[in-house]
Amino acid sequence: MKRIAIFGSGSGTNAEQILKHFEESDLARVHLVLTNSKDAGIIKRARNYAVPVLIFTSEQLNNGYVLEKLRALKIDLVVLAGFLKRIPGNLIEAFPDRIVNIHPSLLPDYGGEGMYGMKVHQAVVENEEEESGITIHYVSEEYDEGEIIFQEAVEIDLEDSPKDVAYKVQELEHRHYPAVIEWVITEMEE
Ligand code: GAR
Numbered sequence: 001m002k003r004i005a006i007f008g009s010g011s012g013t014n015a016e017q018i019l020k021h022f023e024e025s026d027l028a029r030v031h032l033v034l035t036n037s038k039d040a041g042i043i044k045r046a047r048n049y050a051v052p053v054l055i056f057t058s059e060q061l062n063n064g065y066v067l068e069k070l071r072a073l074k075i076d077l078v079v080l081a082g083f084l085k086r087i088p089g090n091l092i093e094a095f096p097d098r099i100v101n102i103h104p105s106l107l108p109d110y111g112g113e114g115m116y117g118m119k120v121h122q123a124v125v126e127n128e129e130e131e132s133g134i135t136i137h138y139v140s141e142e143y144d145e146g147e148i149i150f151q152e153a154v155e156i157d158l159e160d161s162p163k164d165v166a167y168k169v170q171e172l173e174h175r176h177y178p179a180v181i182e183w184v185i186t187e188m189e190e
Contacts, residue, residue: 012042
């Protein structure tokens with residue numbers, strides 16, 4: 001059984017799908033949810049699944065405190081689900097190819113620092129893109145630049161608002177992220 005930790009800063013709808021997916025899995029279980037925001041919706045969602053929550057400061061993320069917590073719980077895979085802080089080098093070194101992220105666009109388009117959530121969808125609509133989508137990738141020290149594991153596109157209609165695009169992209173995220181994490185875990189076991 002692999003042990004998963006989820007990092008998130010916001011509502012936590014993706015985290016919830018992952019919690020649900022692995023609740024009774026033979027492969028892995030979520031053992032910790034971590035957030036940098038004491039008001040994040042992800043906290044309540046984790047508690048609904050009786051999963052412990054760690055709220056941490058930026059200093060604790062960077063000074064090794066968070067890493068120690070992950071080590072103490074023997075975490076095998078770190079999953080970022082709407083986590084908006086940069087992952088420090090100490091975590092990336094400790095979890096090589098063991099940190100995955102989901103981004104709400106078809107990277108390398110609409111990625112990089114400051115490109116997250118609705119900002120992505122607004123830019124996509126402003127540029128009258130005909131499609132957007134999701135990217136699931138390994139995490140490196142640069143925002144949104146790690147090796148891509150999975151992408152899926154969705155069509156955008158001219159009349160779609162940023163909210164409409166967000167809805168379409170979120171549907172893809174919820175459909176694919178748990179399954180792709182499961183695939184990553186299967187690869188780890190080989
Ligand atoms: C998701 O759409 C995720 O792709 C995005 O934040 C949202 C979190 O929603 N992440 C980024 O933009 C990272 N650059 P959730 O909290 O409901 O899962």
